Amino acid sequence: MNMELPAPFRERIEKLIEDSAEFYAAMSRQLPYAFRVNTLKASRANVLKRFKQYGISVRPVTFYPDAFVTDDLRVGSTLEHFLGHVYIQEVVSFLPPLALDLGQAVLDSCAAPGSKTTQLAALMENRGLLVANDIEYMRLKALTANIERLGVTNTVVVNMNVLNMKGKFDSILVDAPCSSEGTLRKNPDVIGRWSESQIRASSALQKRLIVKCFEMLKEGGSLVYSTCTFAPEENEAVVDYLLSNSVGAKLERFVPRGFVTRPGVSSWNGKPFGFDTKLVARVWPQDNDTGGFFIAKVRKSG
Amino acid sequence: MKKKMADIFGYLEERFGLERKLFEHHSFLRTRKGRIFLFSGLHGFSMKTEVSAGLPFARISRSNVIKPSTAAIQLFGSQATRGVVSLSREQAAAFASGADIALEHAKATDGYVIVRYKQFSLGCGHLSEGVVKNMLPKGKRMRVELI
Numbered sequence A: 001m002n003m004e005l006p007a008p009f010r011e012r013i014e015k016l017i018e019d020s021a022e023f024y025a026a027m028s029r030q031l032p033y034a035f036r037v038n039t040l041k042a043s044r045a046n047v048l049k050r051f052k053q054y055g056i057s058v059r060p061v062t063f064y065p066d067a068f069v070t071d072d073l074r075v076g077s078t079l080e081h082f083l084g085h086v087y088i089q090e091v092v093s094f095l096p097p098l099a100l101d102l103g104q105a106v107l108d109s110c111a112a113p114g115s116k117t118t119q120l121a122a123l124m125e126n127r128g129l130l131v132a133n134d135i136e137y138m139r140l141k142a143l144t145a146n147i148e149r150l151g152v153t154n155t156v157v158v159n160m161n162v163l164n165m166k167g168k169f170d171s172i173l174v175d176a177p178c179s180s181e182g183t184l185r186k187n188p189d190v191i192g193r194w195s196e197s198q199i200r201a202s203s204a205l206q207k208r209l210i211v212k213c214f215e216m217l218k219e220g221g222s223l224v225y226s227t228c229t230f231a232p233e234e235n236e237a238v239v240d241y242l243l244s245n246s247v248g249a250k251l252e253r254f255v256p257r258g259f260v261t262r263p264g265v266s267s268w269n270g271k272p273f274g275f276d277t278k279l280v281a282r283v284w285p286q287d288n289d290t291g292g293f294f295i296a297k298v299r300k301s302g
Numbered sequence B: 001m002k003k004k005m006a007d008i009f010g011y012l013e014e015r016f017g018l019e020r021k022l023f024e025h026h027s028f029l030r031t032r033k034g035r036i037f038l039f040s041g042l043h044g045f046s047m048k049t050e051v052s053a054g055l056p057f058a059r060i061s062r063s064n065v066i067k068p069s070t071a072a073i074q075l076f077g078s079q080a081t082r083g084v085v086s087l088s089r090e091q092a093a094a095f096a097s098g099a100d101i102a103l104e105h106a107k108a109t110d111g112y113v114i115v116r117y118k119q120f121s122l123g124c125g126h127l128s129e130g131v132v133k134n135m136l137p138k139g140k141r142m143r144v145e146l147i
Helices: A007-016 A020-027 A044-054 A073-077 A091-099 A115-123 A137-150 A196-215 A236-245 B002-016 B070-079 B089-096
Strands: A033-037 A059-061 A064-070 A086-088 A105-108 A129-133 A155-158 A169-175 A217-227 A249-252 A281-283 A293-300 B027-030 B035-039 B050-053 B055-060 B066-068 B084-087 B111-117 B120-128 B131-134
Touching (some): A033 A044, A073 A086, A091 A293, A105 A115, A115 A129, A115 A169, A137 A155, A137 B070, A196 A217, A236 A293, B084 B120
Parallel strands (some): A105 A169, A169 A217
Antiparallel strands (some): A033 A086, A217 A293, A281 A293, B027 B035, B035 B055
8 A cells, every 4th residue: 555645644744753754664564454352252262272273373462462463364254253252453452441440330432333342341251331332323333233243241332422421430431533544554545534624623522522531430430542543633632631621630651561652742833732741652553563543541530 | 021031031941951040140121122132231320322231132023932142142052952953064154154054854843043063153043844044144144264
């Protein structure tokens, strides 16, 4: 894939990193294939044994023992895939559920199509309560299909605008809708929808989402904010907005084992952010051969 | 309502040998349209816009026939001691892609059955006169490479 990146896109990237040549090279390579074992229905050992019989070779994902990377596209047509014993998911997408400290009542605020919802359910071992919300009714079909296929039983699916939601949760995932710059390796179409005005619009919505979700967090609770974009307006600026508008929000560092992350940018367009941006993590495609990602972990002090 | 749930336990035991204690940490929720969901989460959360809670487990027809879902069979089918038909490799691949399967001799009595390949419960079928009619939801059917 040798895509034409718009000049303003390239200018922004070059302001963010010094190794933009490596970035462009990584973006033009095919994204490796990743999957996780769905521990609600199968054991890692059994799946690995059978994949070995099939001749499908896999490499471990360092920070998540249930997840693997492979170059073998047959994973999607195995019996294990049909049975919901494995789930194909991008490496960076494994991160947010792992960053979240899981309590009894968990909210996945922007849940469809349900990769992270079903991963959360597996981490919760189908116990507690998982509320999976998405504002778009049409996207719930994919979410409920994944819940069925993976054998998730602890989840309530709701179809609301998060801004109108009520309730208190121990843990909240805000995997926000974003300009998706980091998914370009997988979806080159993203570039057709890309614009700086879309970034500004996303940022405005994300600020309202994060503040609203933080309100619904119990004292002592854990919130993870993530996007699949590089735009600081949608990342550090959103975290900055939360920290300066909500009392009791405190950042915690999340360090995935054996995986390279970089600190957040400390300023953008000449404006410094008002917090220690080393506490949030950026994932650049050239560092681990993945998509791009941003993740911030917040605690509500009580 | 209570009676209906007792029916479900009785049916699962009688038809498949699935014991009630398998579901002791679960509750069954019945919708007005005769769908039964299996829920293992905490109760006490309700929202007007709730779309569903838990896993679609079964459907009760107007004539009161209970049909287990493929999702339920994939989760609990391995515990079943009866109401099971076992397929060969070729038959299993055909079943996964949506075909009905004619059996030489079926051990189960007619009605809804758990369709198995080796130790894996693939999904729901309906056995009648030696033919397993495919009950896999259309969206779940796929070409599986069996080795």
